[in-house]
Amino acid sequence: MVIILTVVPRRPVPRRPYSSGKRLEISSRKRTAILAAARAQLESNGFLNLTLEALARAGGVTRQTVYNLFGTKAGLLEALFDQVASGGGMQRMRQVMQQSDAETLLEDFVEVFTNFWSRERLFVRRIHGLAAIDPEFGAAVEARNRRRLAAAARVVERWSATHGEQDVAGRTGRIAVLCALTSFEFFDVLAENLGSPRQAALQVLILVKREFASQP
């Protein structure tokens, strides 16, 4: 007869409330420090040489603390990804989409992305690279791209409504082109070849306007 003992709870049930405060602040500061270190490391040395050991050292904590805060390496990257995306000006998208004038909407749409790609260029390059080599991670990034596609669709529809043109086929094509022209990958290659992100942003706007001025 086999007797299986129940697992002993590691942390006893608390018998009186304890909502931290100062301790949570310290914890949060460490969290921020680790994320900052991860970002710097990722941008300078790339992903393959990014070790949690070095990260913990740079953040002034132990490797175990990193695991306590983020669970796994992938979890840490996700957290970093979210932090940059939310803090990087992507929330301006909402205001922009409220824009009523179709022409201004288009210009602002382009500007929001070229701005973001420009400021977070190295970081986004690494993240998208990671998505390209790893299917699992790629799925997470693809979800965000779909949101951009949806936004692009609304921009095109707004445009078509005021300019009263384009059949459905032409419209979907235009959405795809707008999406591709405002993609990070296109921006990055363009910036590389033109020598500066500023020039690339201008060029993207020119190409987008040309696309919308064309008659299919």
Added chain:
Amino acid sequence: MVIILTVVPRRPVPRRPYSSGKRLEISSRKRTAILAAARAQLESNGFLNLTLEALARAGGVTRQTVYNLFGTKAGLLEALFDQVASGGGMQRMRQVMQQSDAETLLEDFVEVFTNFWSRERLFVRRIHGLAAIDPEFGAAVEARNRRRLAAAARVVERWSATHGEQDVAGRTGRIAVLCALTSFEFFDVLAENLGSPRQAALQVLILVKREFASQP
């Protein structure tokens, strides 16, 4: 007193010739099998889950054989990269660049790349992704991109010569745009959004032609 013995040579100097033949064939077949397995693995499961152990199993050899043949994991990837690049139709570039008619040259230039990106899409995506996350590997890929930039420059110059237009500033801008429009990254995003590589290739050609028809 410490006595250090000299290292015994592991493989004695051969005292009679021995140029294999059939054995080299077997070796070469195994090499091919390993590369094929690496490619399949890379395309389906990505880079992070690519282990030399699984590769060796798939190729029907030992892990040590992989090391004998390719040195390291990076060496194996380089070999695979070279194999695909040389065998994938990239050598057609030379013929294309001989083309005298500027219009046809431009069209063929675009076609060579969209063809290649189309056929080797997943593979190139992984390789470029790897270049994006790892600075060291990135340098190797960048060298190839510079070659494409040089080729694009020649195409633009040929065009400007026959069409007798464009100042130097306009020409360098056009080179950058041509390069960006024919880049893999742009093609990949476009194919994703349009639903097929075929459509993407057509769209790239349209955009390139529009760029060259424009007056700056």
Added chain:
DNA sequence: TATTAAGTTTACACTATGTAAAGTCAATTA
């Protein structure tokens, strides 16, 4: 002042890369 939770310390299991050296065996050559 006892309790609580965050963080540290220490230890371990597991996986993967890379190196080293002895052993196997079929193809080659004298």
Added chain:
DNA sequence: TAATTGACTTTACATAGTGTAAACTTAATA
């Protein structure tokens, strides 16, 4: 045909990184 050769295997080991577990430390809180 028999010794030689070299590609491959087998076995072993070193190193590095990820991830888990549990006991211990310490400062903030009730």
